[in-house]
Amino acid sequence: MRLKEKILNGYIPAHLAIIMDGNGRWAKKRHLPRTFGHKKGSENLKDIAIACNDLGIKALSVYAFSTENWNRPKDEIEFLMALPSEFEETFKGQFEKHDIRVIFSGRRDRFNAKVIDLINRVEEKTQDRQGLILNICFDYGGQYELTRATQLIAKKVKNGTLSPDAIDTSVIENHLYTKELPPLDLLIRTSGEQRISNFLLWQIAYSEFIFTKTYWPAFNEKKLYKAIKQFQKRTRRFGGLKEE
Ligand code: FPP
Numbered sequence: 450m451r452l453k454e455k456i457l458n459g460y461i462p463a464h465l466a467i468i469m470d471g472n473g474r475w476a477k478k479r480h481l482p483r484t485f486g487h488k489k490g491s492e493n494l495k496d497i498a499i500a501c502n503d504l505g506i507k508a509l510s511v512y513a514f515s516t517e518n519w520n521r522p523k524d525e526i527e528f529l530m531a532l533p534s535e536f537e538e539t540f541k542g543q544f545e546k547h548d549i550r551v552i553f554s555g556r557r558d559r560f561n562a563k564v565i566d567l568i569n570r571v572e573e574k575t576q577d578r579q580g581l582i583l584n585i586c587f588d589y590g591g592q593y594e595l596t597r598a599t600q601l602i603a604k605k606v607k608n609g610t611l612s613p614d615a616i617d618t619s620v621i622e623n624h625l626y627t628k629e630l631p632p633l634d635l636l637i638r639t640s641g642e643q644r645i646s647n648f649l650l651w652q653i654a655y656s657e658f659i660f661t662k663t664y665w666p667a668f669n670e671k672k673l674y675k676a677i678k679q680f681q682k683r684t685r686r687f688g689g690l691k692e693e
Contacts, residue, residue: 472664
């Protein structure tokens with residue numbers, strides 16, 4: 450049986466997250482500019498999103514630009530800021546065909562007007578689609594997300610619409626960017642680094658982690674299937690005991 454059919458017989462993660470790391474090193478190894486690595490990485494995101502949709506994964510959250518990535522050289526930031534628009538122009542037909550919805554998680558106060566327009570337009574245009582939800586985390590940081598949720602909740606307490614005693618985990622979850630997405634089953638980080646780097650800090654509470662040495666532009670469908678196979682072999686206990 451082919452690997453894809455094999456994994457389809459098991460539990461397919463409802464929500465997968467990927468830290469798409471190693472674009473720069475992938476390019477450097479080929480004596481190409483770092484930006485070429487990001488371009489390849491963006492093309493790979495299209496392929497992996499379609500592969501996830503085919504498997505029946507409900508949500509794919511990807512780390513495309515962190516709240517700390519503003520510290521990179523100006524040229525590289527400009528290139529990364531232009532990626533969502535290029536991504537839309539290049540792949541919109543294919544995403545429409547696969548009924549893929551796109552949402553963005555992250556700060557909205559540090560982008561130029563062009564990026565904001567693009568984000569709003571893409572979210573609105575794809576909002577009724579029923580396939581995979583591709584959650585592009587862009588100017589995203591887990592600590593910022595929790596700070597923002599705290600502010601939103603504090604405002605409700607202040608205006609009397611929420612009692613402090615009513616604040617529980619589900620209230621917090623409802624103020625996160627991921628409020629519409631299923632619990633995070635699996636987080637994959639490419640490129641050999643074994644860090645979380647401020648990604649989905651709340652959501653990883655009970656998710657499985659897979660770290661692979663492959664650089665993001667080379668992380669293809671087959672490697673995705675292999676990672677899911679590895680995930681399916683794990684026994685998840687969610688703090689309880691293993692069932693006999
Ligand atoms: C990390 O590699 C990657 C990024 C900071 C950017 C990731 C972005 C994409 C894959 C494209 C996103 C697409 C859209 C639609 C926004 P790195 O540069 O840190 O690589 P290195 O560690 O090898 O230097």
